[in-house]
Amino acid sequence: MTLLLKGSEVRALLSLDECIAAVESAFRLHGEGAVPAPGVLGAHVAGGGFHVKTALLPLSRSYFVAKVNGNFPANPQRWGVPAIQGVIVLSDAEQGRPLAVMDSIEITVLRTGAATAVAARHLARPASRVATICGCGLQGRIQLRALARVLPLTRAFAWDLDPARAQVYSAEMAAELRIEVVPVAGLGAAVSESDVCVTCTPSRAPFLEAGFLRPGTFVAAVGADSPDKQELHPEVLASATVVVDVLDQCAAIGELHHALESGRMTRAGVHAELGQVVAGRKPGRSSDAEIAVFDSTGTALQDAAAAALVYEKASRAGAGTGIALEA
Numbered sequence: 290m291t292l293l294l295k296g297s298e299v300r301a302l303l304s305l306d307e308c309i310a311a312v313e314s315a316f317r318l319h320g321e322g323a324v325p326a327p328g329v330l331g332a333h334v335a336g337g338g339f340h341v342k343t344a345l346l347p348l349s350r351s352y353f354v355a356k357v358n359g360n361f362p363a364n365p366q367r368w369g370v371p372a373i374q375g376v377i378v379l380s381d382a383e384q385g386r387p388l389a390v391m392d393s394i395e396i397t398v399l400r401t402g403a404a405t406a407v408a409a410r411h412l413a414r415p416a417s418r419v420a421t422i423c424g425c426g427l428q429g430r431i432q433l434r435a436l437a438r439v440l441p442l443t444r445a446f447a448w449d450l451d452p453a454r455a456q457v458y459s460a461e462m463a464a465e466l467r468i469e470v471v472p473v474a475g476l477g478a479a480v481s482e483s484d485v486c487v488t489c490t491p492s493r494a495p496f497l498e499a500g501f502l503r504p505g506t507f508v509a510a511v512g513a514d515s516p517d518k519q520e521l522h523p524e525v526l527a528s529a530t531v532v533v534d535v536l537d538q539c540a541a542i543g544e545l546h547h548a549l550e551s552g553r554m555t556r557a558g559v560h561a562e563l564g565q566v567v568a569g570r571k572p573g574r575s576s577d578a579e580i581a582v583f584d585s586t587g588t589a590l591q592d593a594a595a596a597a598l599v600y601e602k603a604s605r606a607g608a609g610t611g612i613a614l615e616a
Contacts, residue, residue: 290611290612290613291387291388291389291390291611291612291613291614292388292389292390292391292600292603292604292609292610292611292612293389293390293391293609293610293611293612294389294390294391294392294599294600294603294608294609294610295391295392295609296392296394296395298391298603298608298609299391299392299395299396299599300395301608302598302599302602302603302606302608303395303396303399303595303598303599303602305399305402305403305431305434305435305438306438307598308399308400308402308403308594308595308598309403309406309407309435309438309439311403311594311595311597311598312400312403312404312407312590312591312594312595313403313407313410313567314594315346315590315591315593315594316404316407316534316563316564316567316568316590317564317567317568318346318347318564318590319535319562319564319568319590320562320563320564320565320566320567320568320569320570321564321568321570323347324344324345324346324347324590325345326535326537327342327343327344327535327538327588327589327590328342328343328344328589329341329342329343329538329541329542329588329589330342331515331542333515333517336361336363337359337360337361337362337363337364338359338360338515339357339358339359339360340357340358340360340514340515341355341356341357342355342356342358342587342588342589342592343355343356343589344588344589344590344592344593345382345593346590346593346594346597347382348594348597349597349601350381350382350383351381351382351383352379352380352381352382352388352593352596352597353379353380353381353382353593354377354378354379354380354589354592354593354596354597355377355378355380355589356375356376356377356378356393356396356397356589356592357375357376357378357393358373358374358375358393358397359373359374359375360372360373360514360515362491371394372491373393373394373397373398374393374394375392375393375394375397376390376391376392376393377389377390377391377392377393377396377592377596378390379391379593379596379597379600387614388600389596389599389600389603389609391596391599391600391609393592396592396595396596396599397587397592398427398428398431399431399595400587400591400592400594400595401428401431401432401489401511401585401587401591402428402431402432402434402435403435403591403595404534404563404583404585404587404591405432405435405436405487405509405511405583405585406435406436406438406439407563407567408507408509408532408563408583408585409435409436409439409440409485409507409509409583410439411563411566411567411573411574412507412530412532412566412573412574412581412583413439413440413484413485413507413574413581414484414505414507414574414577415440416441416484417440417441417442417484417485417507418440418441418442418443418444418484419442419443419444419445419446419482419483419484419485420433420436420440420442420444420445420446420483420484420485420486420487421445421446421447421448421473421476421479421480421483421485421486421487422445422446422447422448422458422487422489423448423449423476423486423487423488423489423490423496423497423520424448424449424487424488424489424490424512425447425448425449425451425454425455425457425458425459426449426454426489428489428511429447429449429458429487429489430458430461430462432487432489432509432511433445433462433466433470433487434465434466436485436487437466437468440484440485442466442468443468443469444468444469444470444471445462445468445469445470445471446470446471446472446473446479446480446482446483447459447462447470447471447472447473448472448473448474448476448479449472449490450490452472452474455472455473456472458470458472459471459472476496476497476501477498477500477501480497480501480502480506481501481502481503482503483503483506484505484506484507485506485507485508485509486501486502486506486507486508486509487508487509487511488508488509488510488511488512488520488521489511489512490512490520491512491518492512492518492519492520493517493518493519494519495519495520495521495522495523495547496520497510497520497521497522497525498522498524498525499522499524499525499527499528502525502529502580504577504578504579504580505577505578505579505580506580506581507574507580507581507582507583508521508525508529508580508581508582508583509582509583509585510543510544510582510583510584510585511585513542513543513544513546513547513584513586514542514543514586514587515542516541516542516546518542519544519547520544521544521547521582523547523548523551523553523554524553525544525582526544526545526548526553526554526582526584527548527553527554527558528580529579529580529581529582530560530574530575530579530580530581530582531545531554531558531559531560531581531582531584532559532560532561532562532563532566532573532581532582532583532584533545533559533561533562533563533583533584533586534562534563534583534584534585534586534587534588535562535586535588536556536559536562538586538588539559539584539586540556542586543584543585543586544582544584545559545584563583
């Protein structure tokens with residue numbers, strides 16, 4: 290039987306803290322060379338696009354995951370449906386048997402925030418207390434929650450092209466996290482006062498400038514997950530220590546892609562993949578003055594780690610609906 294899990298069931302089974310731990314373990318395995326590089330295939334259509342991400346991950350058993358996501362940024366405004374929709378297929382990698390089919394939204398959102406938390410744990414200054422979040426949607430909420438799990442945050446700035454959305458975000462997140470959250474119109478002033486900056490927007494034009502960053506800042510660039518998206522000016526990467534989730538993927542679709550095209554960086558200028566840092570094979574931050582950038586394009590390793598955890602918990606709890614695909 291193959292387990293079918295709805296979004297509400299996935300949400301009930303997966304916490305952010307569990308996801309952070311699972312994602313960190315997956316990056317460590319990747320950094321140790323214990324798993325092959327994850328794969329990605331994309332297709333662009335009017336108003337958005339689709340991507341297929343795949344990975345193998347040996348845990349309590351050997352898992353294969355394939356995630357098919359559609360990303361249409363205008364969906365909430367035009368149709369009242371989520372921008373990101375899709376499914377994850379989790380299979381037994383030794384038999385090829387489909388173990389579960391589950392909604393992908395909650396996993397995509399949580400594992401993206403989890404990757405930022407893992408990167409911040411290794412690349413941000415441990416005493417980082419002030420963050421700027423660029424983009425005040427669902428992902429912006431997860432990003433601030435994830436940072437608060439690993440850093441002693443006391444204050445955050447919220448920036449969005451829609452000032453009203455930043456206002457709502459600030460009120461909600463301040464009440465939830467019990468820290469000061471301030472909506473801002475000027476991004477440069479906010480970032481210059483911050484220890485951490487996360488960009489999680491669908492922008493197709495760079496808005497974060499190198500001159501905004503003070504020494505020691507950690508930047509997590511989350512929004513660029515296709516070749517046409519960009520949030521950081523190439524000079525930001527050129528002047529920083531750059532860590533990527535997967536080098537080949539970031540060179541094709543991430544912020545690194547734009548820095549390479551501009552000639553401001555080469556692949557040799559990338560410091561490490563995150564897995565290498567987590568596994569201790571490459572150093573993380575080397576000084577309090579170092580500016581570090583994490584280019585986060587999102588990998589199926591993260592999806593596999595989260596999906597495997599959800600499947601194992603669902604199996605123990607008797608959650609989901611069993612279906613016989615072969616019948």
